[in-house]
Amino acid sequence: MKLELHIWRQAGPEERGNFEKHQVNDLDPHMSVPEMLDHLNTRIIKSGGEPVAFESDCREGICGQCGFVINGDIHSPTPGTTTCQTHLRSFKDGDKLYLEPFRAKAFPIKKDLVIDRSAFDRIIESGGYIGVNTGQASEANSTLIDHHLAEKAFDAAACIGCGACVATCKNASASLFTAAKISHLSMLPQGKPEAEQRVKKMVAQMDAEGFGSCSFTGACEVICPQDISIQNIVDMNRRWRKAL
Ligand code: FES
Structure with a gap:
């Protein structure tokens, strides 16, 4: 699967950012979006570049770390889905994806797709x-x-x-x-x-x-x-x- 990625790159909170283009032609549709970025980063590191900074931990929709914006959609084009649970099969072969961080004054950008929450x-x-001191664990049925x-x-x-x-x-x-x-x-x-x-x-x-x-x-x-x-x-x- 091929995707044309446009990824927000910003070296630090005070730096100016811009979209950086990467053409990736060897993607598996069953990869999640963070797995796609892992794949891209391996390629960037091998060529001596600076990998894309992004956050993820659980990769199963429970820690809340991974969110960013994909083509204007918060987290994902699929409703009720975190970025880490979004798979490339949600997109069409040859699509252009614009990835950028959540934008809010109270969430300053730390680097690339990483924000300060x-x-x-x-x-x-x-x-x-x-x-409050609730004492020892009480008998389960004593507080209905x-x-x-x-x-x-x-x-x-x-x-x-x-x-x-x-x-x-x-x-x-x-x-x-x-x-x-x-x-x-x-x-x-x-x-x-x-x-x-x-x-x-x-x-x-x-x-x-x-x-x-x-x-x-x-x-x-x-x-x-x-x-x-x-x-x-x-x-x-x-x-x-x-x-x-
Ligand atoms: S990595 Fe934990 S919710 Fe996405």
Whole structure:
């Protein structure tokens, strides 16, 4: 399989970037996009060049590290799919692919396709945890949790923190990420004692990081590879107003 790759190359955060063209003619349609870049990098390294910097860890859609933009699509042309789970068979032989990093002020580009998502880490550090002493693990059935609520909390906890919601939002808002992290803790009994402080601190940190405001277009929900619901943003806003 042949692809004409146009890859964003940028030596560092302050450097100017540009698309670099690579014609690759010996690709297997069953390769994933990171495997294609591994293949290309082997060729670049053999010829003495600088390999393309990109991130990946799990390569199975759970760590959230791999995301970048392919032909204008956040992560992938296939809905609900991370970059690492996108295979070359999703494209046509001879296609041109333009690969570029997620673009948002709060996600500065570190190098090539690698962005700095540490703003998300600082939002979590500000309140995305349970700090109360819950004692020893109690007997499993002593705290009964409504099944529907447990499912909702689990759905919110499925957020992989990839940043696709920010990258697709016209305001570069991190509301879906922040709301998901608030929801999955605050719905459950162990997370309730700190729920008010959590929402105040995490929303304040989200604003301090320079993310934009949510204008509820719903683009984040559509692009999210984990199908996180924007109902979490509604819940976050309600919790935040009550906590003030
Ligand atoms: S590498 Fe982990 S989600 Fe893609």
